Every structure is written in C-alpha cells, then in structure tokens.
Amino acid sequence: MDFAEAQKEALGCTKCGLSNSRTKVVFGDGPLNAELFIVGEAPGFNEDADGHPFRGASGMLLERLIGSLGLGREDVYLTSLVKCKPPDSRSPKPGEISSCRPYLMSQLAAVDPKVVVAMGDLASRVLTGRKEAVARIRGRAIPLDGRYVFPTLALSRALYVPAERAFVISDFSRIPELLASERPSTYETLNLDLGASEREPLQPGLW
Ligand code: SF4
Numbered sequence: 001m002d003f004a005e006a007q008k009e010a011l012g013c014t015k016c017g018l019s020n021s022r023t024k025v026v027f028g029d030g031p032l033n034a035e036l037f038i039v040g041e042a043p044g045f046n047e048d049a050d051g052h053p054f055r056g057a058s059g060m061l062l063e064r065l066i067g068s069l070g071l072g073r074e075d076v077y078l079t080s081l082v083k084c085k086p087p088d089s090r091s092p093k094p095g096e097i098s099s100c101r102p103y104l105m106s107q108l109a110a111v112d113p114k115v116v117v118a119m120g121d122l123a124s125r126v127l128t129g130r131k132e133a134v135a136r137i138r139g140r141a142i143p144l145d146g147r148y149v150f151p152t153l154a155l156s157r158a159l160y161v162p163a164e165r166a167f168v169i170s171d172f173s174r175i176p177e178l179l180a181s182e183r184p185s186t187y188e189t190l191n192l193d194l195g196a197s198e199r200e201p202l203q204p205g206l207w
Contacts, residue, residue, distance in 0.1 A: 003032065006106035010083050016099040018042075018084035018092065024051035028079030028107055035179055036071065037113035038062070039104070039123045040080040041154065042092050048085035053078040058155040061165075065172045069179075077111045079104065081123055091122055101126075114147055115178045120154030127151070139171040143184030150178065 001009070011025050026043040029052050038054075046056035054062045063073050082092040082100040092100075108116070118127040124134035127149050128142050134151045141148040152171040158164045 001102055001106050003106050003110035006103045010100075010103045013083070013100075013103075016082075016084075016096045018082060018086055018096050018100075021087040022084035023048045025083050026051055026053050026080065026085075027083050027103070028077060029053055029073075030077030030079075030111070031075065032077075032110050034075060034077040034111055035114045036066075036069075036075070036117065036175065037077045037079075037108065037111055037115070038117045038119060039127060040078075040119045041122050042080050042082045043085040044089065044156075045085070047080075053080055054155075057159055061155055061159055065168065068169070068172060069175055077107065077113065079107055081126055097122070097126060112147075114183055115141075115175060116147055116149045117175070118149060118151045120156075124151035138167060139174060141174070141178055146183050146185075148178050148184060150175065 007027050010027050013019060013025065022043070026047045030037075040054065040058075043053065044056070044058070046059070047053055049055075053059075062078075066073055066076055081097050081104065083103060084100075086092050086096070116127060118124040118134075121134040124137065125131065128137065128144065128151060130137060130142075134153060138152045139150075141150050143149075150171070153164050153168050155168070158168040
C-alpha cells in the first residue's frame, strides 16, 4: 500500500475497535523527505480533538526537543503506533497495533528516514523488535533496515518526572550525530551503543 492509499484508507478505517473511541483519525504530519521520524504510542485527548499528532503539553515539550536539534516541527515526520485514541487513556493492545501497523509501514517506506525515534516503552518494543524495557535500551541507536531506531522515554512521563525529562533531553542530544552519520549498511539488527548510558543527563531545569 503506498502512502496516499494508506492515508486515504486510514482516515475512514474501522479495522480495529479504536475506531469507536476516536473523534478524528490522527494519521501523521510532516514532509515525506524528513530524515527524522518520531513515533509515539497513540493519540491522546488533544490529538484526537485536533487530528494532528503531539499536541498539548507533550507537543510543546517535543517542539522544544526538536528545536534543540536546530530543527522545527515542520522538518520532522510525526506519527504514532496507532492512529486512533484508545478509550480511558489506556495503551493500545497488541491486536490494535497489529491492525494499524500497515499504515505505519507505509509511512516509513514513503519517508524513508535516517533516524526513527521511538518514544516510550511500547513504541520501543514494536519498532526495535526487542523485549527489553525502553529504560534499558534508551539512548542507543539500533541499526535496522538501513536506518537507526532510537528509543527514548515517553513524553507523557517526561513532562512530569524531572529525572525522566533529563534522560529524554540527553537522548535527543545524540540525534544530531546520527543525522550527520552515514546510514547503517547492514540489515542485521545490531545494538550499537553510542555510550549514552555513560553520559550525564542534562539539567532538566533548563527545560
Ligand atoms: S487504530 Fe488504526 S487500525 Fe484501528 S481503526 Fe484506527 S486507523 Fe484503523
């Protein structure tokens, strides 16, 4: 399914039960030539009302993180594992993620980014294919399918837990070197630890 077909189909999609809890399908935003692609877990209240990803306080924090890279929101492709808001702020279930996966795959294929940031535990597990909690593998660039998958913590927690915000800020500080590097040539899943775990987190007070 190409990108245009995926977008058209998703906007009227009823493939999983989340179609009953959404107001608007939140497909994704951004240029199709973006080198940086950021994936969250699912739309929340603000995204569902607005139809665009990463709104509200989480969106403001993300914009500051993107700004710290010298980029604007409009330079980055933004989306989530599922395109419809789950009820009661719960996480999407495996079957819902699986139903929605073809849309994410179409977006990744069309944009073909160099760096995919997986925000939060679920996005990290789905996009890396690894079982470890994101807290264990955050800040590492994992070469996969000719791009780097880069797990970090969820914005929703980073907003309210200063220590987690510090780790997210620290992780984002590694992204420029990934964007400046060559794409990984291997299609194997390797774990390239860039040493983030040894770095001191930046001061959350700056944010
Ligand atoms: S979450 Fe995805 S698969 Fe489920 S209804 Fe929405 S667009 Fe369709």
